[in-house]
Amino acid sequence: MERIHGTGASDGIAMGRVVLWHGCQANIEKYTIKDVPKEFERLQKAQDDAVDVLNEIYLKSLKRVGKKDSMIFQIHMMMIQDEDYSQAIRNRIKENKVNAEYAVWETGQEFAARFAKMDSEYMRGRKTDIIDISDRLVKCLNPEYGSGKVVVNEPSILAADDLTPSETMQLDKSKIIAIVMRKGFRTSHSAILSRTMGIPSVVGLGDDFDGVKDGMAAVVDGTAGEVILEPDEAEQGKCQQALEASRRKQQELKSFLGAQIKTKSGRIVAVNANIGHPEDAETALKNGADGIGLFRSEFLYMGRDSLPTEDEQFEAYKSVLEKMGNKPVIVRTFDIGADKQIPYLHLPKEANPALGYRAIRICLDRKDLFRAQLRALVRASAFGNLKIMFPMIISVEEVREAKQMLQETKSELESEKISFAHDIKVGIMIETPSSVVLSDELAKECDFFSIGTNDLTQYTLAADRLNDKIAKIYDQSNPAVLKMIELTAKNAHKAGISVGICGESAADPKLAEFYLKTGIDELSVAPPSVLGLKKTLKQACEKSAAV
């Protein structure tokens, strides 16, 4: 058994056999031609045929995923007919006296290389589109170069170096249960399409992909970005359970859409969603979330080669705020460091990264980074109900300093005549023992607390959450951890501020009653867990008279 990690591109879990797809960039035979006009004719016919095929795919895709996501195939039609592209192919045929297939292939490589050098990650991603249309043309010229269709006979996990949009779109959803790829980012078209089609997917596996072999059994966890190769019985059992449970649950839970959790004493408990990417906001809404309890903004910094600009961040926050309407959106300022490393920041390796240079410590040290994020956030606040939360706080001074910077940002924007919400609520993550102990002091400095139980458990129990050997010790419902939560909640309420939970254990049904008794105001969980938690809470409210 081996676990490999990449970027989770599409949520969900699946288990099955791997089918390794080699794509169709096989060796294109090169030969000398004499009749140039005849070769031009072949090319023209292939272009016409390719456009016909694409039009069919477009119409099919229109029904499956809608106009916006299908537009790519119209673009492909235009690319195939593009004058510069056609001219480049014809020149090669004429000047090098080579067959059309080879000229197309070479031109495709040349254009792809040009895009691969462009500044924006998005444009670099278009490289795949060019390879895709060139492959299609080659196939139209000579069907022996493959059908271009991924043929899979039984439900399987598709493994490929990279998938072009048309390969992804032609996948038979009933046969492909998951996708894993060596290359790709979350913004690759194939990733976007797999999300829309609801196929779990892990991309960007890099060299780890070498271990993926044809016919191998595997578990794909698109939510965690993890692939387990040759899973042992325990893992298989876990996956089977997860699958069955999710199937059954999905059906029952639909009735909880729009439900509000109200205790017998009339207190409302919000059930929010944790998200990592702007587009997850839709999933949160679809799953009936009352708001976003944790937007992990560090994900905007990951899977790329350079820092996101202020404008890029602004657009990301704005899109989430607009989607959520007046529902609250808590954005946690970047929690970089520890297990979330950003290669282009070149942070030195540390012996104890969890206890090292991370989160607010980086924010307050690299003020340039923090300021750009705060500016983007404050600007976005004009578009919805934004709350800002600082991670890894251990002292009152840190909160004051961060708030001071927020205040400076506001003054700066005010002088630039940029509008923003003037009443942005500011909160902190309670995830260190020191912040719990100081919670009475800290409560005076902010508008809300959100308890990050993942780290709070790790720090309270001195148990590395990434160390399998002590997985038993790392227990989020350990009495010491629960006492930490109680103390935090008591101090929050004494100061009149709200307290939420945004770690894994927020979704733990065994703790639901405890949360209600402790007076937790908000629980934030992964979008697919929202409805399940609402159900558990509703039942707990009815059962227990005390809350």
Added chain:
Amino acid sequence: MQKFNYSIKEPEGLHARPAGLLVKCAQSCSSNVKVEVKGQTADAKRLFAVMGLGAAQNDQLTFTVEGSKESTECAKLKAFCEENL
């Protein structure tokens, strides 16, 4: 000859979809349509050329429209930009 400037609002810039729409619109014009950004000029009827400009959000595009119907087509392109880019 008619000219107008337009600065891109689309967050991803002139990426595949908006570039495709722009080229479609330009192709429907009988005039010659050129688009310039940061000193680079492209034929607006050619998709790869337009995408190759790598025009980003807030970049200023300068359109040059030349032909017998230039004034109506210039207005049409302008309206297209306002709506789509």
